[in-house]
Amino acid sequence: MKIIVDCFGGDKSPSANVEGAVLALKEHNDLSLILTGDEALIKAELDRLSYGGDRVEIVHAPDVITGEDKPTDAIRLKRESSMVKAVIMLKKEQDIAGLVSTGATGALITAATVRIGRIRGIRRPAFCPVLPTMNGGIVGICDSGANVDITPDMLLHQAILGSAYLKNVYGVKSPRVAMLNIGTESEKGDDLRKTAYPMLKACDSIDFVGNMESRDLLSGKYDLVVCDGFSGNVLVKTTEGTALELLKKLKKDIYSKTVYKLGALLMKKMFMEEKEFMNYHNYGGSVLLGCEKTIVKGHGSSDANAVKICIDQAYRMSSGAMYKEVEEALAKIDQ
């Protein structure tokens, strides 16, 4: 299994990306990695980590795409960037299964759309991050921001893609799929939701359980939520933001009184666990579903462990079973 890691563009790149790569290699014996970016800097990181194996290839790419670059311009003009070089290799070379990047989101979507083919029948790729639920499980959200204007058939595609992803990468047997809406009744929402509802209901390849109100996202009652990229983006970022702000507030309040500090000392292990539980880095990157090859977008703030988890996701996605399942489901709705 060969995967490319774009080593530049994230806040902690290249060190986090190179270290994450080395961690992933330790875990998977049949994995080899191509690292794109400034060769000297990547080499220095590998030396720092005393990596002596032969499963790493460096492809020199001196340029970096940043969040300030306009995606379409960046893809066209920054051909020597670590991201564009990685995407072009992913497209060209048959034996490369997937790509992990912590670089600019807009540029990555554009590059993937322009350079990498889509699965036959899929109109637009969609992001699918996962969040932890309160009963110890996970929930996938598709789409979380790739497409702000969508059509009912795209919601159906997202349900098919997301279900296959959760089955094959997370081992969820029969993912319960819900549609994000402003109420649970079938007639709720705008025209998009009203048209999509019966289409989702009629699809045999997924287990559609109805509408979900956003307050139930973490309840554990759903495995996958499909939504347009705008409200999906709001859903994911509000959840992450609220959790972070509440933790910050708790911490501040604990420090306000000695007796609270004392109490918190007894609960130190628990608070550490809560913090880890809410650390979205632990749940991997946002995969871009619908492309012919695997693309995983890690958080810009990814540390080495987060990058390692992203590579792990790409590894599990690229087994082939997921793609086969998606093709079969799409063939069925075409009939």
Place this chain on the structure above:
Amino acid sequence: MKIIVDCFGGDKSPSANVEGAVLALKEHNDLSLILTGDEALIKAELDRLSYGGDRVEIVHAPDVITGEDKPTDAIRLKRESSMVKAVIMLKKEQDIAGLVSTGATGALITAATVRIGRIRGIRRPAFCPVLPTMNGGIVGICDSGANVDITPDMLLHQAILGSAYLKNVYGVKSPRVAMLNIGTESEKGDDLRKTAYPMLKACDSIDFVGNMESRDLLSGKYDLVVCDGFSGNVLVKTTEGTALELLKKLKKDIYSKTVYKLGALLMKKMFMEEKEFMNYHNYGGSVLLGCEKTIVKGHGSSDANAVKICIDQAYRMSSGAMYKEVEEALAKIDQ
């Protein structure tokens, strides 16, 4: 100041509604209330509370609109319901300034739209709940679910209405208005957001500070967020849902070990305060802005104190200054 309280339709009605009414009367000496609903039941509640004042009038309405009723049918057919009677009186009687209801949301919007006139220039009324921010302030969200399909000028109207509301009811001097978007850059989002951005920027009557990502809602950097009703609904319910789920998880984890229970005992007062801080009942109902008269929609689960706060909101909204400010701002953009 005369306000109507619809005493039926909420989970704890009529007792919570009648008790909330009595609490509000104690606070405002110049307030009188009209309570609509089953007369005998309301009287029994007033007796239970030993209310002996003369500032309450009961208008008998034996029927109740529930969440199961189709809004348009309910408004047309359930003319003897506590909600419809209240709305008709609000429209007809000049001296009644506002209405508080904990009944079905859909029916209330429909009744308000059909029966109560809109402020001249406003196309659709919009909900504006407030949430607490982590620095001890509040943030208003307009719209949170009245209109799922909207136009750029409606976003501008919501900014004007919400600003006037926050100024006059919460004393926010110059509310910082943001537009909910999937990124902070001015060119982010769909056509709706791209068209609305320069319109908001050009309006002198509001202090538009740019786009806001949903993760910053509770940061305290914004006083008002304008959005379409779909994503606004997701924003509010995700925030409430995440906070509730996290508190539940904390509680469960505390009970899992004796040492944690001990620690939590020392922090009991703090945890009680956090719980109160996150209790959205403390922040009042969702006002329906844009109507000629004041309408406050309390949560269906409102207790007496929550109803009292809703009446208090209606009291402060109905002073007249808010409406004058809105009219002036609308006149300016018409020029």
